[in-house]
Amino acid sequence: MDETSHRARIDQLVEPGERVLAHALAEVGGGLTPPPPPDDVAPDAPGRRTVASVLLNLLVPLATWHGGDRLVDLIGWGTAGRGAPGSAASRLHRALNPARPDGKVRHTLLAVTDRRLLVCVTGAVKVLSNREDDERALAETRVAWSAPRAEVASARVGWHRLNPKRLRIDFTDGSWLAFTVPIAESGRPLRAVAAALSA
CATH class of the missing domain: 2.30.29.30 (Pleckstrin-homology domain (PH domain)/Phosphotyrosine-binding domain (PTB))
Structure with missing residues (x-):
């Protein structure tokens, strides 16, 4: 186009x-x-679950978790x-x-x-x-x-x-x-x- x-x-x-x-x-x-926006937010349990999701996101890139995705985005792209x-x-x-x-x-x-x-x-x-x-x-x-x-x-x-x-x-x-x-x-x-x- x-x-x-x-x-x-x-x-x-x-x-x-x-x-x-x-x-x-x-x-x-x-x-x-x-x-x-507030009406779209899904509940996210903080703590160990977020740490685990970050580790799993790094070890298994095809599996995605919100907390892990956000950290990877921050490190990789800013x-x-x-x-x-x-x-x-x-x-x-x-x-x-x-x-x-x-x-x-x-x-x-x-x-x-x-x-x-x-x-x-x-x-x-x-x-x-x-x-x-x-x-x-x-x-x-x-x-x-x-x-x-x-x-x-x-x-x-x-x-x-x-x-x-x-x-x-x-x-x-x-x-x-x-x-x-x-x-x-x-x-x-x-x-x-x-x-x-x-x-």
Whole structure:
């Protein structure tokens, strides 16, 4: 899918009179992210169970436990977001990573308009896709989360470990979430999103 196709679909998703300033295809950065909103939190027993889950996660990577996953993310990738349960970053992350995923891969599309920040999700994508598959995924793109521009405190693109193209979006409630693109892709769209949000 090319940039023109993304822009055309975003133009269909915005409200009448709303002007798109920038957009970028990106994914939530790897690492520790904000906890889910309070209504999505599953009870987690602290103590020895968490230590055991961390050890099992390291010994058996295909087996996953919440506590072990979070520690491995922190060590391997660092922090990709912070915020209290129910904060803007927490709600955004949950919108992109639902509690009961269907196992299908979707891309995330950020868009900044003169009124709000839109975070869109494409339809399911295939690893070896053809033009029809790409068009179908694009046609199924929907707005997963949005926030008024007033809720965004700042946005900037900078280095994080070995990736020079990490977009950090800070919200007025003190939470933040990071987005990245693969190393081989241009960081120009992310910088355009950051500039549009900071203007």
